Amino acid sequence: MNARGPRIRGHHLICLQFFHGEGYAPAYVRNLFDVIRRLTEEGGRIVTGPDDVCAACPSLVDGRCSREPEGEEEIRILDSLALELLGLKAGDDFDYGEVSVWVPRILDRWHMLACDGCEWEANCRPLISLNTRFPIEQ
Ligand code: SF4
Numbered sequence: 604m605n606a607r608g609p610r611i612r613g614h615h616l617i618c619l620q621f622f623h624g625e626g627y628a629p630a631y632v633r634n635l636f637d638v639i640r641r642l643t644e645e646g647g648r649i650v651t652g653p654d655d656v657c658a659a660c661p662s663l664v665d666g667r668c669s670r671e672p673e674g675e676e677e678i679r680i681l682d683s684l685a686l687e688l689l690g691l692k693a694g695d696d697f698d699y700g701e702v703s704v705w706v707p708r709i710l711d712r713w714h715m716l717a718c719d720g721c722e723w724e725a726n727c728r729p730l731i732s733l734n735t736r737f738p739i740e741q
Pocket residue numbers: 653654656657660661662663667668669670674678
């Protein structure tokens with residue numbers, strides 16, 4: 604494991620497991636495929652606040668998530684919850700394969716505590732109930 608890979612905020616460790624090509628904009632989707640490829644090859648490092656996924660997001664404004672009125676604050680609460688459930692903290696390097704093994708183990712709690720009201724919940728719900736994830740094809 605090393606620190607060459609992408610910088611990732613907490614909740615993206617979980618949500619990326621369910622990505623299968625959807626997103627806010629074409630450049631955002633292209634970046635997500637690249638981030639996941641690099642995570643798989645290089646691992647990554649946990650950061651606080653905007654990460655290498657946010658970097659290509661149209662909602663990143665002045666270094667803050669502006670998706671909701673209190674976007675950055677609300678997202679940081681989700682980041683903290685994700686890290687607590689996964690037993691990780693900011694600054695940790697991680698192996699994406701190991702995270703992918705751990706996510707199904709905490710998915711019931713995550714779904715119960717974090718997914719209500721998420722605009723992507725309908726995309727993830729079938730897989731959450733199967734406790735699996737989409738295969739990534741690039
Ligand atoms: S800026 Fe906000 S909406 Fe965009 S990827 Fe980051 S956390 Fe998600």
